[in-house]
Amino acid sequence: VTWTHLRALPNAAYLQAASGHQELFVPTPAAATGDAEGASRRLPQTIIIGVRKGGTRALIEMLGLHGDVAAAENEVHFFDWENHFEKGFSWYVSQMPFSYPGQITVEKTPAYFTSGKVPGRVHRMNPHIKLLLILRDPTERVLSDYTQVFYNRLQRRKQLQPIESVLLRDGEINLDYKAVNRSLYYVHMQNWLRFFPPERIHIVDGDRLIRDPFPEMERVEQFLSLSPQINASNFYFNKTKGFYCLRDHGRERCLHDSKGRAHPQVSAALRDKLYRFFHEPNKKFFELVGRTFDWNEKREHHEYYR
Ligand SMILES: Nc1ncnc2c1ncn2[C@@H]1O[C@H](COP(=O)(O)OS(=O)(=O)O)[C@@H](OP(=O)(O)O)[C@H]1O
Numbered sequence: 593v594t595w596t597h598l599r600a601l602p603n604a605a606y607l608q609a610a611s612g613h614q615e616l617f618v619p620t621p622a623a624a625t626g627d628a629e630g631a632s633r634r635l636p637q638t639i640i641i642g643v644r645k646g647g648t649r650a651l652i653e654m655l656g657l658h659g660d661v662a663a664a665e666n667e668v669h670f671f672d673w674e675n676h677f678e679k680g681f682s683w684y685v686s687q688m689p690f691s692y693p694g695q696i697t698v699e700k701t702p703a704y705f706t707s708g709k710v711p712g713r714v715h716r717m718n719p720h721i722k723l724l725l726i727l728r729d730p731t732e733r734v735l736s737d738y739t740q741v742f743y744n745r746l747q748r749r750k751q752l753q754p755i756e757s758v759l760l761r762d763g764e765i766n767l768d769y770k771a772v773n774r775s776l777y778y779v780h781m782q783n784w785l786r787f788f789p790p791e792r793i794h795i796v797d798g799d800r801l802i803r804d805p806f807p808e809m810e811r812v813e814q815f816l817s818l819s820p821q822i823n824a825s826n827f828y829f830n831k832t833k834g835f836y837c838l839r840d841h842g843r844e845r846c847l848h849d850s851k852g853r854a855h856p857q858v859s860a861a862l863r864d865k866l867y868r869f870f871h872e873p874n875k876k877f878f879e880l881v882g883r884t885f886d887w888n889e890k891r892e893h894h895e896y897y898r
Pocket residue numbers: 643644645646647648649650702735736737739740801802835836837847850851852853854
C-alpha cells in the first residue's frame with residue numbers, strides 16, 4: 593500500500609451507490625490491516641481505460657492525491673488478458689488496493705481502450721461504472737508509442753527499427769502498424785459507445801494535462817462526484833524534467849524517467865504526413881463525442897507556416 597492510499601473519509605453510502613458488487617468484496621480482518629474499521633479490497637468504481645501513452649500514469653497518480661481515492665499500483669490487465677480474465681472477479685478484486693468504505697477504487701490499464709472484447713466485459717461487471725479515457729494528439733501519441741517500443745527493444749537487445757520503416761509502407765502511412773491503429777480513436781470509441789452512454793466516459797485532454805494539470809483534475813473530481821480536494825499547490829513545474837510533478841503533504845515527486853521521454857526527430861514531411869493522415873479520423877472522433885480537441889488545428893497551423 594503506497595502513501596497515496598488509505599487516507600480515508602469513510603462514507604459507506606457513497607460506495608454502496610457506486611458499486612452493485614458487494615458480494616465480491618473481500619473483507620479483510622482488522623488484524624491484517626492494522627485498522628479497526630476494516631479496510632478491504634473492492635472492485636473498482638472507475639477504470640482508466642487508456643489510451644496507451646495518453647498520460648494514464650500521470651492521471652492515476654494525480655487522482656491518487658485525493659483522500660477518497662485508492663489507486664491500484666500496477667496495470668492489472670484483467671479484461672484484456674485471457675489468463676487473467678479466466679481467474680474471475682475474485683482474482684480481479686485481489687489485485688486492488690485496500691480501501692475504506694467511501695473511497696473510490698481505481699485501476700488503469702491503457703490497453704483496455706483498444707481491445708475489442710473489453711467494453712462488453714466491463715459492462716457485464718458493472719453497467720454503471722464511470723470510465724476515464726485520457727487522449728492525446730494522435731500524431732504525438734504515435735511517436736510516443738514508437739519511442740516506448742524503441743526503448744523496450746533496446747533493453748531486450750533486439751534490433752532497432754528506424755521510425756520510417758515501421759510507419760510507412762510504399763510511401764504511405766502503414767495502417768497495419770499497431771501504433772497507428774491505436775491512434776484511430778473513433779474506431780475504438782465506437783466499441784465503447786455500443787455498451788456505455790457518452791456521459792459515462794469522461795475524456796481527459798492529455799495535452800492539457802501536460803500543460804496545466806489542475807483544471808483537468810478538477811473536471812475529473814466533478815465527474816467522479818468527489819469533493820474538491822486536489823488543488824493547484826499539488827502541482828509544481830519541474831524545469832529539469834520539463835513536466836509538472838506532484839506535491840502531497842509536503843512530499844514532492846515526479847513520474848518515472850520513462851514518462852516524458854524525448855521523441856525521435858522525424859522529418860517535417862513525415863510529421864506532416866501523419867497530421868494529414870489523422871485529420872479525417874480525428875473529425876470522425878469529434879463528431880462521435882460531440883467535442884473537439886486541438887489536434888487538427890495544429891496541423892492547419894503547421895500548414896500555414898509551410
Ligand atoms: N506530469 C507528467 N510527467 C511525465 N509525463 C507526463 C506527465 N503528464 C503527462 N505525461 C505524459 O504521459 C505519457 C505516458 O503516458 P502513459 O502513462 O499513458 O504511458 S503508458 O501507456 O502507461 O506506457 C508521457 O509520454 P512521453 O512524453 O512520450 O514519454 C508524457 O508525455
